[in-house]
Amino acid sequence: MDLKSCVDINQEWDIVKARQLGRAKARGIGFGTVDQARLATAVSELARNLYLYADRGKICFEITDELDRKGLCVISLDVGPGIENISRVMExxxxxxxxxxxxxxxxxxxxxxxxxxxxxxxGTEIRAIKWLR
Structure with a gap:
């Protein structure tokens, strides 16, 4: 993973940095403004969760190529307490x-x-992929 494509989430301002990097990565591979906004919102939510619940964490971005399609993978990684009941937090x-x-x-x-x-x-690892249309 390219470390330049990661943002450590230690303070509230880091949420904004992660969101900005996510939008820039999305724009760079050709996402339209609506999907850029969707990705930026997803990044904000993931980064906010790291800030609120994890001891430390980071948001990373990978450009994904799979079966003639390209996408952006947003990875949220932390070494926090973990999620006790995943099905409950997904409600x-x-x-x-x-x-x-x-x-x-x-x-x-x-x-x-x-x-x-x-x-x-x-800790917790979340991978979220948005495919370019």
Whole structure:
């Protein structure tokens, strides 16, 4: 993974940096403005979750080529407490922070592929891919 394509999420301002890098990567591979906005929103949600719930983490970007299609993979990595009940956090309206609960289910709706892996006390890895149309 190209380390220049990652943003460490340690403070609130890092959420903005990750969002800006995600939008720039999306624009760079040819996404239109609507899909750029979708990706930027997904990145914001993932980065905000890292800031709120993980001890430390990062958002990384990979350009993905698969079967004659290109996309942007957003990877959220942390070494935080992990997610105890993934199916629960994937329910619309569920929130542990008093927010709207649109977080991870919202991210899943904004992208074409969504995968989450988490282990308690080991951290969480989320991969979200948006394919270029």
């Amino acid at each position: 619309d309206g569920y929130s542990t922070s008093g927010g709207l609960g649109a977080g991870l289910p919202g991210v899943k709706r904004l992208v074409d592929q969504f995968d989450i892996h988490s282990e308690e006390e080991q």
